[in-house]
Amino acid sequence: MAAETVVEATGVAMRFGGVNAVDGVSMRLARHELRCLIGPNGAGKSTFFKCLSGQYRPTEGDIQLAGESIVGLEKHDIAQRGVGVKTQVPSLMNALTVHENLWLAARAVRSRSAAAVKARVGELIDALDLGPIVHRPTGLLAHGQRQVVELGVVLAPDPWLVLLDEPAGGLTRSEVERMAELVTALAARATVVVVEHDMNFVRRIAHAVTVFHQGRILTEGPAAQVLADDRVRDVYLGKRR
Ligand SMILES: Nc1ncnc2c1ncn2[C@@H]1O[C@H](COP(=O)(O)OP(=O)(O)OP(=O)(O)O)[C@@H](O)[C@H]1O
Numbered sequence: 001m002a003a004e005t006v007v008e009a010t011g012v013a014m015r016f017g018g019v020n021a022v023d024g025v026s027m028r029l030a031r032h033e034l035r036c037l038i039g040p041n042g043a044g045k046s047t048f049f050k051c052l053s054g055q056y057r058p059t060e061g062d063i064q065l066a067g068e069s070i071v072g073l074e075k076h077d078i079a080q081r082g083v084g085v086k087t088q089v090p091s092l093m094n095a096l097t098v099h100e101n102l103w104l105a106a107r108a109v110r111s112r113s114a115a116a117v118k119a120r121v122g123e124l125i126d127a128l129d130l131g132p133i134v135h136r137p138t139g140l141l142a143h144g145q146r147q148v149v150e151l152g153v154v155l156a157p158d159p160w161l162v163l164l165d166e167p168a169g170g171l172t173r174s175e176v177e178r179m180a181e182l183v184t185a186l187a188a189r190a191t192v193v194v195v196e197h198d199m200n201f202v203r204r205i206a207h208a209v210t211v212f213h214q215g216r217i218l219t220e221g222p223a224a225q226v227l228a229d230d231r232v233r234d235v236y237l238g239k240r241r
């Protein structure tokens with residue numbers, strides 16, 4: 001039997017004035033799939049991502065998550081349905097420690113008991129190896145550490161769908177490796193969509209890749225095949241319009 005489809009976007013378009021930022025994108029994701037969205041600057045990746053997370057309401061088309069349309073729902077309603085989002089904008093509370101940030105995020109699931117919140121925070125500290133910095137204010141952390149803590153905050157409610165916009169942005173080579181490991185491990189318990197420019201990271205994850213270009217899907221397939229495609233190289237080099 002084919003794997004269950006849990007994300008289904010159909011003919012999604014998003015216009016800003018005269019700009020077709022996303023121009024008729026259809027995409028299906030299976031449960032526990034890990035999908036990378038790549039493409040040159042301005043290709044429409046973040047805009048499509050924001051349609052999935054509810055930050056934007058698409059001008060056209062439909063998006064179904066776990067079989068229900070989410071078009072028109074507020075961001076927090078989508079989050080309540082088990083969708084975790086890391087945007088390109090930092091979201092940590094700088095004056096609070098790593099532990100406090102994780103605790104607040106874990107507590108956002110109203111049905112959790114105090115013991116369950118504590119257990120979830122402990123799991124995250126272990127899984128992300130945050131023990132050594134757990135009592136430091138996040139405002140004092142290095143960029144790479146902050147990115148891992150941000151991932152922890154997104155994962156704290158235990159989302160079934162995780163949307164990550166450039167999790168490897170600004171990381172050193174070894175930090176990219178580590179982030180790729182964490183994101184790969186995540187696919188064992190969630191469906192994951194990653195927007196990323198870092199080809200090293202995409203190669204390292206090596207799952208299915210969708211290439212955006214001028215608001216549309218240029219091609220889609222296994223990472224090795226897509227990254228070897230001349231058309232993909234051309235759009236990155238600006239040779240193809
Ligand atoms: N809020 C907005 N208002 C007007 N135009 C926008 C808005 N957001 C994005 N755009 C335009 O839509 C197009 C797609 O932008 P988007 O941010 O989705 O690209 P991207 O693929 O995420 O690029 P990058 O790799 O640089 O992050 C661009 O032409 C951009 O200028």
Ligand SMILES: [Mg+2]
Nearest residue numbers: 045046047195
């Ligand atoms: Mg973007």
